Amino acid sequence: MSRFTIGEQDFMLNGKPHRILAGALHYFRVHPDQWADRIRKARQMGLNTIETYVAWNMHAPTPDTFDTTGGLDLGRFLDLVAAEGLHSIVRPGPYICAEWDNGGLPAWLFGSGNPVIRSSDPVYMNLVRRYFEQLAPILVPRQIDAGGPIILVQIENEYGAYGADKDYLQELVELNRQIGLSVPFTTVDQPEPDMLDNGSLPGLHKTGSFGSRAKERLATLRQHQPTGPLMCSEFWVGWFDHWGAHHHTTAAGQAAQELEDLLAAGASVNIYMFHGGTNFGFTNGANDKGVFQPTVTSYDYDSPLDESGHPTAKYWAFREILARYTELDEHDVPAAKEEACSLELPLTQELSLWDYFDATADWTGSQELTSTDAMGHYSGFSVYRTQVQASAQAVLEFEEVRDRAQVFLNRQHVGTLSRDQKETSLVLPAHSGGTLEVLLEDQGRVNYGPRLGEPKGLIGSARLNGVPLKNWQVSPLQLLAGGPVSQAFDGVPQQQVEVLAGPVFARATFDHPVAGDLYFATHNWSKGLVWVNGFCLGRYWARGPQQTLYVPGTLLKPTGNEVLVLELHSATRAMVSFVAEHNLGHTES
Template sequence: MKPFAFLTAAYTALLPISHAATFEVAGNQFHLDGQAFQIRAGEMHYPRIPRAEWANRVKMAKAMGLNTVSLYLFWNLHEERPGQFDFEGQKDFVAFIRECGSQGMKVIVRPGPYVCAEWELGGIPAWVMAEPGVKLRSTDRRYLEPAKAWMRNVAGMLEPLSVAKDGPVLMLQLENEFGSFASDPEYLRELEAALRGGGYTGLLFAGDGPGEETQRRGGLPGLLKAANFGKEAKPAFETLEKVQPGKPRFTAEFWIGWFDQWGRPHHRIDARQKSADLEWMMDEGVSFNLYMFHGGTTRGFWTGANWDGAYRPTTNSYDYSAPLDESGRPTPKYHIFREIISRRLGQETLPEVPALPSPGTIGPISLGEQLSFLKSLPAGETKEVPASMEQFGQGRGFVLYRAQIKGPVDAPLDLAQVQDRVIVLLDGKRIGLGGRSVGTTPVQITAGEGSHRLDLLVENMGRINFGPVMNSERKGLTGIVRLGDRELAAFEHISLPLDQPLAGDYEKAAGATEPGQLVLRRSKFKVATPQDTWLDLRGFGRGVVWLNGINLGRYWSIGPQQTIYVPSVWLRSGGEENELVVLELEKDDCPQEIPTLKEPVWSILPGK
């Protein structure tokens, strides 16, 4: 039996039985069932939206005048360990696609294997990087074979959802913006063969940036091409016409907002900057995908990063200045775009915009209990030579490297080979920071006679998701560690993915913690009426928050994200307790309670 054949059969059985439809290229137009069809799509990502809210987000897209939902599939989300796939719960992209179809929406799927998307390593699993020298997005068999296996598996799951099988899926994208990365037709042909070998029979396309050379590098002869851009639609399509004359004009990504990075201002992209291009595309009848229609939130440690001469990690909020804000509510941009689209639809009447309850506050949350972080660690494994996170099978989170050093010592600890951020602790007390996120300045280690414990808590802040630098994105200790003129060895490696907080016996918090100590702070609280709300982390430094076992993501005082969105559907009610856990990593004098707000706060810490 082919991999996932049982899933394919199960999902096929759930689909309604009706006539087979057709979706094809007919000259310079798309045709659906023989009729000209303009794709009016909006991008949404199932893992960035609480599953209980999927249906509402699709309704909002339809009410704005869209007829299609576009989505990426995130390979590393589904195959966190080689050959072990997970498509359940929040990861059930088939259910998300079927929800779109049940509301009369068509779907475009972009299965990767690389997707960018400001997502960890652009969607490529970390375990692919375990061997030195692996070349991503290439014909290096160490990368290509697992990538092809992924494409074959999802092809088998997507074919029953295609329009040819009376499903909503119009077409699939092959790779993603490959022309901005390399020129390698053999690699693209291998991926195309994997999709076909997995059973997918429908239309394929390639999406690339607006430059002519980029367009030519990113596709294959005979493969439909789409242009991605953020402004000046007319010249972008004129370039596309040079590359593939007489074919449908389609943008797989019309960038109507932008993502945020820690330490940089929040992007606010006014609708007026994008309206003229949307009006032109509607008038010309070209097909488009609004990136993003709704960004949502990248939960846990799935955020990516960029490199522009310095390491730039992405915030957990993926608000994107989109028509729907992070909580799924319409912004002024939504209503402006809706009016532009509706005026050009002739007799077609748009559904009413669904009414949503207003967000609110659930009151302050008191952090009344605490747990020592270092005393709650799991067992580790000692290795003579420091190993990277990938080398011992971990993808995200933290690794604590522990060594014993002999005093007296007064010497610099060289942390140049740390990715991305390290907290240095001596005998259980935080004494400094290092790694590429703060520069490579050594941390001075000063200790008296005897044996001392040196702990290096290294955080993966997100692998870079764009460009050739991805090939060097290994995390943790990636080279020799020197203390003065001595090379440190025999580190105990303690794996800390921290998808959930460390377990242990919490004690009543006795006010401010001792300087330099790492503690988890916890609250047990009840909510009479759950509401969408935001945790106000101003006053805290840098750390991680969990709600009822769900990793809500990072916070960092440098901004621009100063709050964390909490969906009401993740709050327990009816007298049941909620659990909030905070791990503060870098600040000692944090508040004893967290306010909740009815709206997010965006600001940059002065001096950053």
Template sequence: MKYLFKKTVNHRAVIALLLLAPLLTPAQSKHSFGYDSEHFLLDGKPFQMISAEIHYPRIPREAWRQRMKMAKAMGINTIGTYVFWNLHEPQKDKFDFSGNNDIAAFVKTAQEEGLWVILRPSPYVCAEWEFGGYPYWLQNEKGLVVRSKEPQYIKEYKKYIMAVGKQLSPYLVTRGGNILMVQIENEYGSYGSDKEYLELNRKMFIEAGLDCHLYTCDPAKDVAKGYLPGLLPSVNGIDDPERVKTLVRKYHDGKGPFYVAEWYPAWFDWWGTKHHTVPAKNYASRLDTVLAAGISINMYMFHGGTTRGFMNGANCYDTGFYEPQISSYDYDAPLDEAGNATPKFMLFREAIQRNLPAGQSLPEVPAAKPAIVLPTIAFTKPTGLFSVLPVPKKSVAPLTFETLQQAYGYVLYRTKQTGGQSGMLSIKELRDYGIVFINGKRVGVLDRRLKQDSLLIDLPPGLVTIDILVENMGRINFGPNLLKNKKGITEKVLFKGKEWKGWQQYSLPFDKTNLPVTVKRSPAANEPVLQKAVFELKETGDTYLDMRNWGKGCVWINGHHLGRYWSIGPQQTLYVPVEWLKKGKNEVVVLELLKPEQRELKSLDKPILDELNPSAQ
């Protein structure tokens, strides 16, 4: 406490200046932004960033402004966000900056709300996001090596960053906008140490028009490998003021300013593991300490939101395990998945308030948004998945998702073999979850998480149809295995040690242009099903679909993919934003893989994110 008192007194005069300017709405005229040996400087005055990480694709576009208003109510003055390459270039040379991908509109909304922006457009983002943000098709470029000077990678990376620069360079603070700084690469020191590669990053950013203050970010132990001389190094994951300052000075010519680029108030979840939470009081006191010391931070995450569709990533630090992340990105963050203040929000707000100049106060905290319970939804006409298969692609050996030019979703692999025997079915390098059927009857499940790749099966006499429905559960987003991210049956299928050949592949990406739900026939027993229903609402509000009685699959509401559900937990509900519901008729579609007999869908007015069911498949 003696140490804290001294530091607080020493910084009291500076803190008043640091916290005053950012709460004001930025003028339309140009601002100057830079730094001296200790502080960031906005228009020549000391400026302390209290930044909130919010990811635009994890929030409905219609809700961006509400989340930003909540940030301001907690005392936030800056928004941090990644830019996601695989969203903006889902197929090679086909760019998309529309709708929820309109990153320029996100930045502009922040400016309208009086918030500055820290931009993180690295080609690699990690972020518990599919392939760490890389588009799947990079793996089809023979010899391409991500995060390196390899020419093909640099060529594709440059096209991407030039497209991003075209969208966002007009919003740099030097051009009258609100983007203060831009981060190159992302925690590169945890992956490599090639300074020439980092220098290529810097040059491409400048060429793309992102020619403002650039910085690097790395965990404390990796700063030496990940910083680029001449740029400001920032540190992730620590908040001891003296340690932060010592580390930054070591690699920045003995100078500041001091920036914790990722300050973690909690953590994320993956399937089959307990929901992660941290004590709010402990972290509020740490926030108080770091702010009192004049250090700028970016809170990762202030608001996580939801990883929609199939865009979750996976942990896999070595080849020994695989842990796909859940769809909820609640993160135990100060702002919950629906955008409401939590007790952690209020404690953090108090910590920020304590560091404001005398007489200055924060906006009132908006009331929680109303939540509703939907009427029970009944499904009456399930569609068997095998009745709506597209035209297959034939091959001798199984084809990967990448070879099929399919990014996400499912592939049904079908082969016909001579029966009348029993033995072990083995799939070499199954990626990631497979359901095995013999003549249309489910006989078992294989799960990469559990290192299950083999199944004892009985083939009846005659010509037998074997189907293996494979789900891409999310590509690895961190670590040394980014280049080992192909999906599907990535090697071969063996029966009694002999390879099965002669395959048909049915692509089932289940994107917004591929959702067949027309009933063609009643499903067979244990056949995965698609079910559609219409329900009516007199009033709308946030709600949470209760999936505890279901097995495994996905849900769409009015065409919006809500994410995955899986009874193993810890996530047992799917958040439905009020922005995606409407008065009158609404449509829901469920893809259920394991419990096709389920016919009722209920909802709750609060989420269930901490319920494990280890006996489930």
């Protein structure tokens, strides 16, 4: 069996110096039928290692489950890495950031005895221990000294930017060893003195996270770690996008020069991201540094391999640089990109969201407002309701909205409150009363900083003209799996839909005899979700920047494909359009 160690100046593979040329590829952001293709293209670019986070919250949606099937089959993913002749770096957290919902921490965690996250708090560590014990059968037999691909495991993630609990880091080290991990352990932090000091331990190998000024930042890293190989284990070659902002890009030539500077300095590298993938469903995270900013559905990241798995100009520029540091077969390259087909079809069925909701609601009552977390609903949409009697001047006010609330009175829309706009109040129609309902959207949990783990929903008090509103009911709106919504269309008559007045579901079917990906165009729509064959592609929003949703070709079949749309507001043209090119929106330039 092979052996991987950390030497005085180099990583050592079977006693010989070894440079890690890695790329980040998150299995949970890529359809599992596409894993092998993306891994192969990493090798073809010149990489010898695949790095992935492990998303605890995806594997453990409830305290009593740990799912490793389908797109969560981490063992199969690692086996595919090994089959391509590559090594693997695994970053199991438990916190991963990654612009991922709640930074990968399960939302139920925060209701389990009030744990103090990312600390040596015993309640938290007991839950982390169970998570790592569940990972052990996957990771331990796939280490390099057992014939597998794993050469490094990371402890926590950029911890120096969050805390300085050395006992916590030490407990994580001991826990990783106790479950049977024997490969070297690393940490990663931005090359700032305080972060490097707080985020690691003497026995852990420090690595850096940065995207520019490589020589300067490697020098800082060396000051804090006099021996051992230098490594940028998050070499940022792009960035992520927020709704309402621009699409981030970096010039291929500039990124390639930064990579050249890094490698010329003798360092190892992990390109973040090699292939970004997609925040399918409700998996996107958010930032809140005074303004709430949810991350878009695409996680393209302006990577060398784009969201749909095709090489970009950055891919070829990086391949040229990497060829100076590793052997490459000039004939072993990805196939040329085939243009996706364009297709337009009418929506032929529609169903009011309220009709679907009334048939599936599961109400919980309380005198005061309660978070959606309190009822065990941790993502997507919920509905709150109570009875009101509006006076001539009626102002409805909530203490806090997390994250977006469409307000209805007797099923008539009266306004929308958004966390990102810091909106908490609106006017109700004068001299009216009846059933007040709030369609509440969790737009993604904060994945970085002190707001990790905050509950979602209508938070605090609700008042009408200053008088507290009581006697609330709340129910989840079950949407993630498209199957129940699809079944609700049984018996709904077929007819061409002209316009959509939301909130409403609409449905169409189509054939796709030519294999390949599609791009769902959202320019006719306001805000909502799309499913194809029961798989949730994710959110769309007219505020952009993203203008298309990626449809993996592996979801499609030659005949009888189903597309479902939930439009929350309105669409003046009720047509489904698939276009030839992905459009991630405007850039700064």
